[in-house]
Amino acid sequence: MRNQEITTENKIRFKFYKKGEYKYLSHLDITRIIIRAIRRTGIKIKYSCGYNPRPKISFSHPTPLGIESEAEYSDVIVSENISGDDFAKVVNLQLIQIKPQMKIMQAKKIGIKSINLMNDISVCLYYFELDASGADENLTCKFTKDLKSKIRSEPNISSSVFDLVTNTDTKNIIFLKLFGYVKIFKSMDNEIFKFNYFLDFFGSLIKNYSMDIYYMRKDEMYVFRNGTLKTPMEVT
Amino acid sequence: MKTVKTLKFNELENLLKGIQKPGRYINHEIGANSKDINKIADFTDIVFTALIFPDVYEIGMSNLGMQILYEIINRRENFSAERVFSPWIDFEKKLRDFNIKLFSLENRIFLDCFDVLGFSVQHEMLYTNILNILDLGNVEIHTRKRKSRFPLVCAGGPAVVNPQPLSKFMDFIVIGDGEEIIVSILEKVKAYKESNKDKSWFLKEIGRLDGVYIPGFYKFYYYRDGRIKSIEPFKKVKKAVVKDLNKFDVVLTPVIPNIKTVHDRFVVEIMRGCSRGCRFCQAGMIYRPVRQRDVNSLIKQSVKGIKSTGYGEISFLSLSTADYKNIGYLLEGITSSPKLNKISISLPSLRLDSFNFHLAELIGSGRRTGLTFAPEAGSQRMRDIVNKNISEEEMMECIKMALGRGWERVKLYFMIGLPFERGEDIERIVVLIKKIINTAKNILPKRSFRRFKINVSINAFCPKPFTPFQWVGQDDTGSLEKKFDYIIKNISKRFVKLSWSNPQKSKIECALSMGNPGICEVIEKAWRGGAKFDNWTDLFDYEIWEKAFRDAELDIGFFTTREIQAGETLPWDIIDIGTGKKFLLKEYEKSRNYN
Numbered sequence: 001m002r003n004q005e006i007t008t009e010n011k012i013r014f015k016f017y018k019k020g021e022y023k024y025l026s027h028l029d030i031t032r033i034i035i036r037a038i039r040r041t042g043i044k045i046k047y048s049c050g051y052n053p054r055p056k057i058s059f060s061h062p063t064p065l066g067i068e069s070e071a072e073y074s075d076v077i078v079s080e081n082i083s084g085d086d087f088a089k090v091v092n093l094q095l096i097q098i099k100p101q102m103k104i105m106q107a108k109k110i111g112i113k114s115i116n117l118m119n120d121i122s123v124c125l126y127y128f129e130l131d132a133s134g135a136d137e138n139l140t141c142k143f144t145k146d147l148k149s150k151i152r153s154e155p156n157i158s159s160s161v162f163d164l165v166t167n168t169d170t171k172n173i174i175f176l177k178l179f180g181y182v183k184i185f186k187s188m189d190n191e192i193f194k195f196n197y198f199l200d201f202f203g204s205l206i207k208n209y210s211m212d213i214y215y216m217r218k219d220e221m222y223v224f225r226n227g228t229l230k231t232p233m234e235v236t
Numbered sequence: 237m238k239t240v241k242t243l244k245f246n247e248l249e250n251l252l253k254g255i256q257k258p259g260r261y262i263n264h265e266i267g268a269n270s271k272d273i274n275k276i277a278d279f280t281d282i283v284f285t286a287l288i289f290p291d292v293y294e295i296g297m298s299n300l301g302m303q304i305l306y307e308i309i310n311r312r313e314n315f316s317a318e319r320v321f322s323p324w325i326d327f328e329k330k331l332r333d334f335n336i337k338l339f340s341l342e343n344r345i346f347l348d349c350f351d352v353l354g355f356s357v358q359h360e361m362l363y364t365n366i367l368n369i370l371d372l373g374n375v376e377i378h379t380r381k382r383k384s385r386f387p388l389v390c391a392g393g394p395a396v397v398n399p400q401p402l403s404k405f406m407d408f409i410v411i412g413d414g415e416e417i418i419v420s421i422l423e424k425v426k427a428y429k430e431s432n433k434d435k436s437w438f439l440k441e442i443g444r445l446d447g448v449y450i451p452g453f454y455k456f457y458y459y460r461d462g463r464i465k466s467i468e469p470f471k472k473v474k475k476a477v478v479k480d481l482n483k484f485d486v487v488l489t490p491v492i493p494n495i496k497t498v499h500d501r502f503v504v505e506i507m508r509g510c511s512r513g514c515r516f517c518q519a520g521m522i523y524r525p526v527r528q529r530d531v532n533s534l535i536k537q538s539v540k541g542i543k544s545t546g547y548g549e550i551s552f553l554s555l556s557t558a559d560y561k562n563i564g565y566l567l568e569g570i571t572s573s574p575k576l577n578k579i580s581i582s583l584p585s586l587r588l589d590s591f592n593f594h595l596a597e598l599i600g601s602g603r604r605t606g607l608t609f610a611p612e613a614g615s616q617r618m619r620d621i622v623n624k625n626i627s628e629e630e631m632m633e634c635i636k637m638a639l640g641r642g643w644e645r646v647k648l649y650f651m652i653g654l655p656f657e658r659g660e661d662i663e664r665i666v667v668l669i670k671k672i673i674n675t676a677k678n679i680l681p682k683r684s685f686r687r688f689k690i691n692v693s694i695n696a697f698c699p700k701p702f703t704p705f706q707w708v709g710q711d712d713t714g715s716l717e718k719k720f721d722y723i724i725k726n727i728s729k730r731f732v733k734l735s736w737s738n739p740q741k742s743k744i745e746c747a748l749s750m751g752n753p754g755i756c757e758v759i760e761k762a763w764r765g766g767a768k769f770d771n772w773t774d775l776f777d778y779e780i781w782e783k784a785f786r787d788a789e790l791d792i793g794f795f796t797t798r799e800i801q802a803g804e805t806l807p808w809d810i811i812d813i814g815t816g817k818k819f820l821l822k823e824y825e826k827s828r829n830y831n
Contacts, residue, residue: 021245022494024258029495036266036492036546047578055578065258094266094546101264 009046011114012087013075014107015233019068019217022101027062033102034074037094043087046077060117060221060232061124061182064195069218071125073117073232075110084108110236117232120223122183123162124193127219130174134210140168143209150205157198160191173214179229182221239279243336243344251330259495260293261327263341267491267545270342271316283425285309285352286340286387288320290365291771296321298499300553301393302356303490305414315422318342318350319491322365322769323372331372338372347373350387351425355406357393360748361741361771363401364763366391370405377760379407379452385435388425397475397522398701398808401748403451404756408439411811412447412476413508415484420445447476454810456753462794464752464805472812481508481527486534488541501549501582502541506534506566510555512587514612515623515827516651518700519555521815531562535569542576551582558587558595567595587626593637606645606691607638613654614664620830621656623823628668635672639679646672646690652719653697653711653739656831662719666726673731691733694720696742700749701808702815704823709799710746713739740778744770747785747795752807755795757788 018030025033035055038045047053060073078087084107095102132140144166152158162179180193203213222229252258271282287305289296296302302319309317318340323331331338337346347353353375355366367377375389376382382389391402392410399409410417421442428438443450457465478484486504493500509526510519542550550570554560570581586595586608596607609631612624619626635646650665669690676688696716699708711719716739724734748755761784769775785792800806802821809817 021262021264024252024262025494026259029259032496032500033494035548039546039548040544042543053578066252099264 008079008081009077009112010079010081011075011077011110011112012082012084012107013073013110013114013117013232013236014084014088014091014104015231016072016074016102016104017068017070018063018072018102020099020101023063023066023068026065027059030072030102031057031059033095034091037091038076038078040094041090043082043090044079046079058117060121063218067195067216067218071218071220071231073121073221075114075117077112106233108233108236114236119183120235121221121232122181122185122224123179123222123229124182124218125220125222126178126180126195127217128176128178128213129215130176130206131172131212131214132168132174132209133172134212139209140174143174143206143211144168146209147205154201156191157201159189160193160198162190162193174211177219179222240273240284240343240345240349242273243339243346245344247336248344251327251334251336255327255330256324257293257495260321260324261341262494263344265491265494267489268319268342269310269489270318271310273343273345280429281314283315283352283422283429284345284350285315285317285354285422286320286345286347286350287317288353288355288366288369290322290355290357290362290369291769292324293321293493294495294497296356297491297493297497299356299358300487300503300505301414303487303503304484305354305356305418306491307487307489308415308418308484309422312419312422314426318345320347320369322369325769325775328368328372337374338369348375348387351429352422353387353389355389355391355393357391357395357402359395359771360401360745361776362395363748363759364767364770366402367405367760367763368768377405379405382407385428385438388435388438390421394519394522395749397518397811397813398749398751399449399451399811400753400807401751401755401759403753404760406451407435408442409449409451410447410476411449411473411813413478414476415478417445417447417476421448445476446474449473449811451753456807462754462790464807466805467810470810472810474812475522475814477525477814478508479527481505481529482533486529486537486541488537488544490545492545492547499551500547501551502538502545502547503551503553504534504538504541505529505553506557506563507554507560511559512556512625513623513823515621515704515823516612516654516697516700518703521702521820522813523555524814526559528560531566531569534566535573538570539573539575542579548578549580549582551584553584555585556587557583557585558592563592563595593634596638597641606647607635607643608647608649609635610649611668612649612651613661614650614666614668615661617830618654618657618661618664621827622651622654623827632671632675636675636679639676644680644684644687644689648672648690648692650692650694651697652694652723653716655697655705655708655827657711662722665723669727669732673728676731688731689733690731691735692727694723694734694736696737696739698742698746698749701806702813702820704820704827706750706806706820707800707802707824710743710796712797713743716742738773738776738778741770741773741776743792743796744776744778744781747792750795750807754788754790758784758790761787 046056056077058075063069088104088107092104160181162181165177167175181190220231223232223235225235276282287302289302306317309315320340339346370377388407390408391406392414396402396409397411424442439450442448455468459465507528509523511526512520514520538550611626612622613619672690677685680688699705699710720736762781765780765784767780
């Protein structure tokens with residue numbers, strides 16, 4: 001059909017979380033749920049042309065099945081004028097039913113030609129809480145010291161980790177932030193961070209220190225701008 | 237009941253570790269609206285029903301019947317329905333290893349805490365899954381061993397029109413349309429729940445309703461050779477029929493699955509019943525009379541439903557969509573609606589001919605995937621015997637038209653082992669396929685002819701209760717295999733993709749569908765022997781079933797290859813399905829005339 005329409009085009013970037021039961025849904029499931037929620041609002045998504053029209057929506061890197069995420073990103077092109085805040089408000093009404101398992105936290109209009117999320121995002125941050133109640137102070141100390149060298153001795157993992165921060169200020173709990181690459185940089189000779197591979201390694205490592213993973217989630221995703229990390233919401 | 241027992245989320249999380257598709261076992265889909273148990277003050281006020289579909293989530297959630305009943309029950313203040321599906325093998329193992337009972341999706345209520353367990357049974361190969369679910373839910377599988385007042389266990393759906401194969405397991409069986417009778421039954425359950433009366437009182441009460449068969453009320457007497465001598469008392473149970481479909485809205489707020497299901501789309505039933513009268517078809521007989529929905533309200537409701545669900549696809553459901561009298565008007569109404577954003581339409585069971593070919597074009601604007609035909613037989617003689625009135629000329633004309641307009645794929649359904657079948661009927665299947673390939677060669681440009689494909693699906697005929705062919709003996713597996721071998725040897729592998737149903741599976745399907753109460757023991761033995769998900773080709777194990785028949789001292793042939801005499805009492809004679817035995821016999825006679 002070649003109707004001459006006066007086309008409004010707006011690209012909206014939004015950040016949402018998935019938690020609770022919904023962490024057991026795959027990336028594709030989440031994609032479908034979001035598209036249907038937008039369709040229910042009546043906001044018109046742009047579709048590609050051709051025999052098999054597809055909605056113009058893209059998502060950030062998939063989060064592994066079973067992991068909660070505070071930072072899922074999506075760009076959608078809609079054919080109407082709507083502010084980011086209004087978009088978030090109406091779509092959230094369609095997403096939330098009994099208790100929110102998935103919710104848009106932030107949304108804003110971005111340039112229609114902005115770089116694709118998957119190409120732009122370079123680093124993801126995973127957050128861990130380790131139960132160290134079974135370990136004494138010495139063991140905890142030893143663990144934080146050992147961790148970096150243990151990772152370094154695993155070339156597959158060390159080349160995929162951008163940074164690692166531990167915090168042992170609180171008794172019995174160790175907080176750990178792990179920044180992994182999700183993009184290959186020729187200049188850095190790095191690897192893509194593989195969560196499940198890391199989890200296997202890490203899970204068996206901490207057993208030696210009488211610790212357990214108490215909680216974990218994907219916390220944020222970053223793009224590089226002028227040598228620093230910025231969130232996808234900050235850069236446009 | 238003061239409260240119900242539920243599985244906590246962290247316990248579920250423990251179970252889900254390492255499980256395939258964990259999305260099958262979680263809740264919070266849009267549209268899931270059973271009662272919130274945290275807000276219930278008095279549990280005696282509410283009747284809790286588990287709607288159980290004895291197959292995996294992805295298949296069960298594609299079933300419209302489940303959605304219809306779910307909506308009808310949950311709309312009411314005093315009733316609550318929750319869904320249960322068969323756990324896949326890996327999750328079942330977890331449940332058994334951890335010794336945790338099966339639970340519903342919504343509130344994760346354990347099965348044995350429900351008031352009613354209602355199974356939706358779509359085909360015979362699900363029977364073993366039913367026993368497995370009861371067992372996983374810590375519910376005794378035999379009706380006579382369930383001494384407590386609750387849960388009540390019942391079944392409905394097309395695979396219970398012959399209720400006998402499940403008669404030892406079910407307290408009652410519902411025959412026919414569920415929309416109205418489910419409410420009458422649940423009201424009786426509520427009265428029963430509030431009283432101190434015993435189960436036999438309750439069964440007597442609902443036994444008065446049309447459509448309710450209570451196996452415990454009947455006794456079967458047999459001849460020494462296994463045939464039924466009599467059923468006592470011979471009081472027929474009449475099928476429940478919803479006279480006017482328009483009384484019920486289409487389900488506008490279905491539960492929208494979170495994970496991808498078999499049919500992930502908005503479904504609207506446009507017509508129930510089929511006027512075609514193919515003599516092998518059970519659905520065509522048991523869903524009579526034909527009832528159509530009003531077209532204008534269908535258009536209005538479809539538009540509303542698409543908007544409220546967010547689906548990008550709508551499916552118009554019926555047994556023979558082209559026979560819906562306003563089908564063209566309906567499709568135009570949907571495709572021309574300015575309110576709908578990029579919607580695609582699917583029409584399952586669209587019987588194509590040159591007359592309604594434009595329908596296929598109308599919905600396929602854009603995508604040209606494949607055309608489906610179900611000639612069922614290769615020869616006109618055979619098509620006359622089964623009363624499939626589609627002629628070869630008509631079909632070829634339609635295929636020519638389609639190929640000329642850019643379609644490149646054709647799908648054909650055939651049946652072999654039909655009554656009065658001769659070698660030439662099988663040969664004609666091969667001839668017909670060759671003819672289509674030749675036509676394609678003549679019509680299609682060379683480049684697209686190279687891509688041309690015919691998908692041919694061949695199934696073994698299986699006699700079913702309440703059809704004119706219910707007296708026919710099934711072809712034996714050896715003969716079926718020979719016929720199939722002939723077809724596979726004589727068709728071009730380059731253009732034809734052949735799929736074919738396992739004849740041993742058809743044999744078991746036949747034995748189960750034609751079964752008398754004696755079959756219950758076979759089903760139980762097969763289940764104890766490890767049979768489940770029998771419809772999944774890779775899980776079906778014929779040897780388990782063969783052994784189960786042997787151990788129950790029953791002959792499979794008695795229920796399959798044996799030709800039944802017209803005067804014999806059939807296990808389902810106790811059910812009045814609407815189409816009388818006389819009519820069926822007359823139809824059978826007619827088919828004989830073409831022989």
